[in-house]
Amino acid sequence: MTNDMTNEINILLVDDEDSYREILSKRLARRGIHVLQAEGGEKALQILEKHPVDIIILDVKMQGMDGIECLRHIKERYEGSEVIMLTGHAEIHGGVEGIKSGAFDYLTKPVELEHLIRKIMQAHNKIRRCLAEKQEIEFKERVKQQMVVAERLVALGTMATGVAHEINNPLAVIKDSAGLLQQILSKPEMRTIPRIDDFEKGLERINKAVNRASKITQQLLQAVKTQTMDMVDPSTFVEVSLKELLEEAIALVEPEASLKQIKVSLKSVEPHPISWTDPFQLLQVLLNLLSNSIQAIAVDSGQITCSLSSSLEEAKIVIKDNGCGISKENLARIFEPFFTTKDPGKGTGIGLYVSWGIIANLGGLISVESDIGKGTTFTITLPVKK
Numbered sequence: 001m002t003n004d005m006t007n008e009i010n011i012l013l014v015d016d017e018d019s020y021r022e023i024l025s026k027r028l029a030r031r032g033i034h035v036l037q038a039e040g041g042e043k044a045l046q047i048l049e050k051h052p053v054d055i056i057i058l059d060v061k062m063q064g065m066d067g068i069e070c071l072r073h074i075k076e077r078y079e080g081s082e083v084i085m086l087t088g089h090a091e092i093h094g095g096v097e098g099i100k101s102g103a104f105d106y107l108t109k110p111v112e113l114e115h116l117i118r119k120i121m122q123a124h125n126k127i128r129r130c131l132a133e134k135q136e137i138e139f140k141e142r143v144k145q146q147m148v149v150a151e152r153l154v155a156l157g158t159m160a161t162g163v164a165h166e167i168n169n170p171l172a173v174i175k176d177s178a179g180l181l182q183q184i185l186s187k188p189e190m191r192t193i194p195r196i197d198d199f200e201k202g203l204e205r206i207n208k209a210v211n212r213a214s215k216i217t218q219q220l221l222q223a224v225k226t227q228t229m230d231m232v233d234p235s236t237f238v239e240v241s242l243k244e245l246l247e248e249a250i251a252l253v254e255p256e257a258s259l260k261q262i263k264v265s266l267k268s269v270e271p272h273p274i275s276w277t278d279p280f281q282l283l284q285v286l287l288n289l290l291s292n293s294i295q296a297i298a299v300d301s302g303q304i305t306c307s308l309s310s311s312l313e314e315a316k317i318v319i320k321d322n323g324c325g326i327s328k329e330n331l332a333r334i335f336e337p338f339f340t341t342k343d344p345g346k347g348t349g350i351g352l353y354v355s356w357g358i359i360a361n362l363g364g365l366i367s368v369e370s371d372i373g374k375g376t377t378f379t380i381t382l383p384v385k386k
C-alpha cells in the first residue's frame with residue numbers, strides 16, 4: 001500500500017485509553033493516514049463539527065458517552081462518513097450492535113495494523129463509490145431539469161418573437177407620428193399656440209417610451225436568435241482564461257458595486273481553468289449575473305463571492321451573493337423571457353434568458369440555488385480545453 005492511496009484519507013480515532021490511542025495514531029500516521037484524536041464520544045462530536053472526516057474509528061466501551069451512542073449521533077449528522085468500531089474480546093455484542101446502528105464493520109482489540117488499514121481502505125472505497133453515485137444522480141437530475149427548461153424556453157421564444165414583431169409595427173407608427181407632430185410644433189406659426197410646452201413634453205415622453213419599448217423588442221429578438229442558434233460559430237472560440245475574464249467582468253461592475261459598498265471577491269484554483277469558448281458571449285453572461293447580484297443586495301454588508309474550479313472534464317464558475325434570494329415559485333421562472341420582479345425601467349427580464357441560451361450554445365450548463373433572505377448562487381459549467 002502506498003502513501004498515494006492513504007494520504008487523502010482523514011480519520012478520527014476515538015478511544016479513552018490515551019496510550020493505546022497515541023500509539024495507534026502514530027502507526028497510522030507513519031502509513032500516511034492523517035489522524036485526529038478524541039478521548040471520548042462528546043469530544044469526538046465536537047471535533048467533527050469543525051473538522052468533518054471520512055472515517056471514524058470508534059471504541060465501543062468508553063467513559064461517558066459510549067461508542068454506540070456516539071455512533072448513532074455520527075450517523076444522524078454525517079451521512080457520508082463511515083465508522084469502524086473497536087471492541088474488546090468480551091464485548092463482541094457491542095460490535096454487532098454497532099453494525100445494526102450503521103457501522104461499516106467492527107474489529108476486536110488488539111487490532112492488527114494491516115487488518116485495520118485494509119478495513120479503512122474498504123470503507124474509503126465505499127465512500128468514494130457512494131459519492132460517485134450521488135454525483136451521477138445529481139448530474140442526471142440537472143440535465144433533466146435543463147431539458148424541461150429548454151423545451152419551455154423554445155416555446156416561449158417562438159411566441160416572444162411573434163409578439164416582438166407584432167409590436168414593432170405599431171411602435172414604428174407611433175414613433176413616426178410623434179416625430180411628425182414634433183416637426184409641426186416646431187414651425188414658427190405654431191410657436192404661439194396655448195400650452196405648447198405641454199405638447200412638447202408629452203411628445204418627448206412618447207418618444208422616450210417608444211425608444212425603450214423598441215430596445216426591449218430588439219433585445220428580445222436578439223435573445224431568441226441567440227437561443228435558437230443550433231450551432232455556435234467555432235471561429236469565435238479561443239482559449240479563454242476564466243480567471244482573466246472574470247476579473248474583467250468584476251472590474252466592469254466595480255463602480256456599480258462600490259456605490260452600494262458591495263465587496264466582490266474572486267477565488268481561483270491553480271492552475272487557472274482554461275476553457276475553449278467565445279469570450280465575448282461569456283463576458284455578457286458574467287456581467288448579467290454580477291449585475292443581478294448587485295441589484296439583489298440592498299444593505300451595505302453585501303458580498304459577492306466568485307470562484308473558479310476545474311476538473312478534467314469541466315470548468316466551474318460560481319457566483320454567489322448574499323442578496324435577497326429568490327422564492328421557490330420565482331426560481332422556476334427566472335430563465336423565462338420577460339420574467340422580472342424589478343420595477344419597469346430597472347429590469348427587462350431578458351438577462352437570464354439570454355444567459356441561459358448563450359451557455360447552452362457554448363456547450364455548458366447554468367444552474368441556480370437560492371435561499372430567500374440569504375442569497376443566491378449561480379453555477380456555470382463549461383467544457384475545459386483538452
Ligand SMILES: Nc1ncnc2c1ncn2[C@@H]1O[C@H](COP(=O)(O)OP(=O)(O)O)[C@@H](O)[C@H]1O
Nearest residue numbers: 292293296334340341347348349350351352376
Ligand atoms: N442574484 C439574484 N438574486 C435575487 N434575484 C435574482 C438574482 N438574479 C436574478 N434574480 C431574479 O430573476 C429575475 C430575472 O433576472 P433577469 O433575467 O436578469 O432580468 P432582470 O434583471 O432584468 O429582472 C430578476 O428580476 C430577479 O427577480
Ligand SMILES: [Mg+2]
Nearest residue numbers: 288292351352
Ligand atoms: Mg438582470
